[in-house]
Amino acid sequence: MGDAPDWSRLDEYQAQVTASDFRWLLDSHFAPDDAAKDWITIEPGQALIKRDAGDEAPAVLKFRAFEETPPPVGRYWRTRTEWAADKAELPLAGLKIALDPGHIGGDFAVMEFRSWKVGDGPLFREGDFVLAVAQSLKPRLEALGAVVTLVRDTPAPVTTDTPESLRPVAAELIAERELTPGLEIDVKDLQRRIDALARLLFYRVSEIKARAERVNESIQPDIVICLHVDGASLPEGVELADFGHAHFLINGAYSADEISYDDQRLAMLEKLLSGSWREERGLAAAMSESFAAVNPLPPYVYTGDNAIRINENPYLWARNLMANRLYACPTVFLEPYVANTKEFYGRFTKSPAGLVDEYADAVAVALTTFYGE
Ligand SMILES: [Zn+2]
Structure with a gap:
């Protein structure tokens, strides 16, 4: 792959x-x-x-000797310090921000397992909700001087592949048993397995690659903010939990298996050497504070070894996701709410716009805090 x-x-x-x-x-x-x-x-x-x-x-x-100054690196994004050096008056003047609403939403939300409702309540689709957040956030950030681009601005895929066009690749991968971690499919019937893998390749692989190409080759932002809420489709008959949790993800925590892939190993080294982690840690910390101020939730705790805490902030986790690996600039993944909880869904039922506003406000506050320091 x-x-x-x-x-x-x-x-x-x-x-x-x-x-x-x-x-x-x-x-x-x-x-x-x-x-x-x-x-x-x-x-x-x-x-x-x-x-x-x-x-x-x-x-x-x-390695660099401790007393040496590092030579300049050719890259499209600027650190906070580099950006601040030629900043104009507004708090985020000229800062290039890409907002990446997670998933595709719309007609694709069912395929993504990101579409559900409870009883007679409203339909919740993660892709549509975070797109609304991005659309609300764009003018706010522009008013602060930022240059804002949405990685997707409709409930439609960025990739030109389709599950149908990816079927031959899926069939080949299954025949060769060459499945990268995360793409294992537990379906016995061969045709159905191929279909299921083709859909995964579409929305989880091809779509992310297309977005990475857009980010790295055309938008070239100083920072990408990936907008999500936790909470996939609710299995039939399962009750909503009362409250959710929050966490914020940055790239890291590669496993020995992931590092054995040549492309992932090189990507890890670039993430480490480019210093993008420094920006990610700072901005993710600011996000954890701004969301805690408006909607205090306990931190999510990973129990497996696919994510690790990298400092004393319990909300901040390093995890190797395809998007935060392929986006070559600092990238922060937001998971500030859990949608399938009584608290969130209750608020969503009453006023989706209120939740969208709260989410967008918290992101804007975190950006002005981090870049204003
Ligand atoms: Zn998501």
């Missing part, structure tokens, strides 16, 4: 990061539990990085 990675991109990051920061970031943020040990060897002054399993002359990444 991965595209052939271009390892020459590592050259951009020679002498960027000190040995101690490199080791610290691998251990505590990107590759916990020694997950990279088969691929990355740390030596005095440099790391050796295998480009593929049989690599006998691994790529050399030089």
Whole structure:
């Protein structure tokens, strides 16, 4: 499934990061539990990085000496400090923000398992709700001086692939048993398995790749904010929980299995070396505070090992998602509510606009807090 990675991109990051920061970031943020040990060897002054399993002359990444200034890196996004250096009067003047409403919504919401209602209550579709948040947020942020682009602005896919056009790929993958983690399908009948995988490839793989291309090649923002609420379709007969939880995700916590994919290994190194994690940590922290101020919820706690906490903030989790890996700039994933709870659905039933406003306000406050510091 991965595209052939271009390892020459590592050259951009020679002498960027000190040995101690490199080791610290691998251990505590990107590759916990020694997950990279088969691929990355740390030596005095440099790391050796295998480009593929049989690599006998691994790529050399030089570390920066502590007292050296890192050379400039060619990339499209600006750090908060770089942006602030040529900022005009308004609080977010010239800041390029991409808002990415999660999922597709509309007619695709059922396929995405993001469409449900309780009894005679209103239909909730995550893709449509977060699109409304993005549309409400855009003029607010523009009034603060930001340049705002929606990665999708209709309940329609960005990708030109369809489940139908992806059927041959799905059939081939199933025949070769070449399924990347997250795409396993528990269906016995072969045709139905192929159909189910083709749909997953459509909305979970092809759609995210198309959005990443739009982000990296045409929008080229300083930051991407992925808008979500937790809460997929409710299984028949299951009661709504009273209250939800909140959490905010940034890229990290690669498993040994994920690191064994050449494209994911290179992407992890670029995320580590580019310093995008620094912006992500700061903005995600500001998001956790602004949402807690308007709607205090307990932090979500991951119990598996696909996500880790990277500092003392209990709302902030590092997790390797396709979008936060493929978007080459700082990317923060928001999961500030759980939709299938009595609290959220009750409010949604009374006034969806009130919830949309609250969500949009909290994002705007976090952005002005983080970039205003
Ligand atoms: Zn979502």
